Amino acid sequence: MNISALEPINIWKHFEAINAIPRASTKEEQIINYIISFGKSLNLETSVDSIGNVIIKKPGTSGKENGGAIVLQGHLDMVHQKTVTSNFNFETQGIAMYIDDDWVKAKETTLGADNGIGVAAIMAVLSSNDIEHPPIEALFTIDEEMGMTGAMALTKEQLKGKILLNLDSEEDDEITIGCAGGVDVEINGTYHLETLDSDFQFYDISVTGLAGGHSGVDIHLNHANAISVFSKYILEIKKDIDLKISTISAGTLTNVIPRDLTCTIAINKAEVTKFEIQSEAVLSSIKNKYQTTDKNLDITFKPIEGAFPVVENNFLSQLLKSIHTMPNGVFSMTAGMDDLVQTSNSIAKIKVQDGGFSIACHTRSSVDAERDVVVQKIRESFPIGETKEIGPYPGWEPNPNSNLLRMATKCYQDINGVAPAIKSIHAGLECGIISEIYPSMEMISFGPNILGAHSPEERLQISSTQKFWKFLTALLKAL
Template identity: 35%
Template sequence: MNNLQPASVWHYFQELCKVPRPSFKTQKAQQWLLDFAKEHGLESIHDKTGNIIIRKPASAGRENAKPVILQGHIDMVCEKNNDVQHDFEKDPIDFYVEDDWMRARGTTLGADNGIAVAMALAVLAADDIKHGPIECLFTVDEEVGLVGASGIEPGLLQGKTLINLDSEDDHWVCIGCAGGINTLAQFAYETMETPAGMYYFKVGITGLKGGHSGTDINAGRGNANQLLVRFLYEEAQQNELYISSFQGGNLSNAIPREAACIAAVPFASKEQLRVRLNLFEAALQAEFGKNEPDLKLTLDSIDAPATMLKPEYATRFLQSMYACPNGVIRMNKDMPEQVDTSTNLASVKPTAGKEN
């Protein structure tokens, strides 16, 4: 890490990785920024929404230049693999560098938009950059609906030119932002006692890249919920399949990387189930190729769960999930590489009496 350049940017990003900052819970990161401003003798403003503005006066001779605003958001998408023990409200991000990429072990890294915070702080701390007046705007809760940006009080910002640092692609300038809508579907269901004489198992999909449901939706990556439902739906066409529970994904703006289902088939079908799973895995590997090199399907024997969904409810659930659209719906007719409309089957989880 010490060899990464610009050193100041990576220093501040490493320090930020030590500070918990889930959406709606960025108070520690807010205080960290205020402490930075105090340490460097810079003016800071902390508004009622939680946004922070830090101002740096112009360099000598640049006092008459127009102020420039550098903007990024504090919060991060908090996703982790099922086998990872990590509390995003307490634990630092465990990062490493591999093949010129910084990654996190089993969790999201938070470079969206932590790298913007780090770049802005590096500019604020620098004494070798000629610049006019600078305002750095750090907003809160961007990942859950642009809450901070919407709550900025009129008149707080002095600059007329804003550079948005929340743009992930090199050599591109972001000039707009897509809107988003969350759709919540609930399926009421009834359960029954688990039938005897069945093969009880947990089937899962792991190793997918995931990503941001906006930025990465056209990257050709797999959606764990969609792919696992696809296998279960096809299995149900050939076998007597019972479902106890299904869970995959978490956040609405993250493409799910893992999903798992507890289910059962007649014991005599155990080996055929395993064969079909292996064939399905091979088909997915051929379908996604280099886009998902670590894709893996797992099948583990388990003890009988207490209950199963009644067959009619399991069928309704599988049919609904199988038919649910996912991915790119429409590309922009004027900019062929630009996604116009997309959707993400982000999270499926059971609640009491409902499958969400």
């Protein structure tokens, strides 16, 4: 069966169409133009602001023409991630989707259900002739995944609606009413290079097979982080072996737990056999630690010809110590809510090459003061570089007593026979930013079941998408 033949057809055909368009964060030109053309093809009022956010307005249906406008909101960009062996080109190729039982998946890449299915649902409402709804203001933002710059650029004049439905959540039995804020933290610096004599053998090291995932909603799962695994591996081997490092590279996005890493090292030839034996022993210990969360984790090495400049030894020792001591993973849990992370940090990217290094991580928290504590700990861990914060964004304060939430909860229960869970999440949603611009706007977030977001394991449940669509259309009718 083709993706576009799935029910409800109107959602899936739009999802298939936008997934044919490359739409990485900060590179959304093609999808912006597509959404503009889509709105104009329906003869609906369509506008785009200076940063690239698109707003499409649709009048209310018969009997609802004079109601207050409802803002339907989703983001156009997606996380571009692929397996280490994939030759997929995100710049030119559309996502290769396939059906596996009750799931839609992608071949060796992220699927783009985050937030493509939310965008597709909004498009389905806009193009429908048989769905009851008040006036609609469809807001398609850009660059949610990298910096939320689209939401940050909104002005209070652009939207008139007093209710916002964000369609960027990933569990169909929940209604989200709050989220964490966050900030990217970057460390940059320089180091001296050394040239080795012919007594050293060079190796390429690869860390592969990790599960990865979203650095917010998956952080409590304790998935292995390729950068952290690598530092443990090297530190253990360096205890007894004269090991040098030439280059390190891992990670592409700060909102993704890094799944793989490459490195070039050098070992004194007199210790090659010892290194190979010890490497296997250290790997066995690491595999054992992550056997339930990252069963495919592997560290491989192969000898290579040639000689390359290496990191000066004192700097290397401090770099490895800094990586090992900086916060990584869950920092604290929310008091009284055992299943909600309050504060975390994820080491996301590293580049060590040609006398310069950069490391980036993402710090999240629902408590600004504690977020600042973690950032300070990162600074203290890295005396060898300059640390700076980039693109801080606010959390979304929960409002458990809103009229919108009461109405949505009743609607969900009427359809499904059970009440939804009401939750805050440890991830960034644009609602936090939008609520600062429109403080009187009531908002909730919901969506279908999406697993493995921000990784090539991302998958979207078909039956859950049908459930999500039924709830969305019923809620629009009730509002």
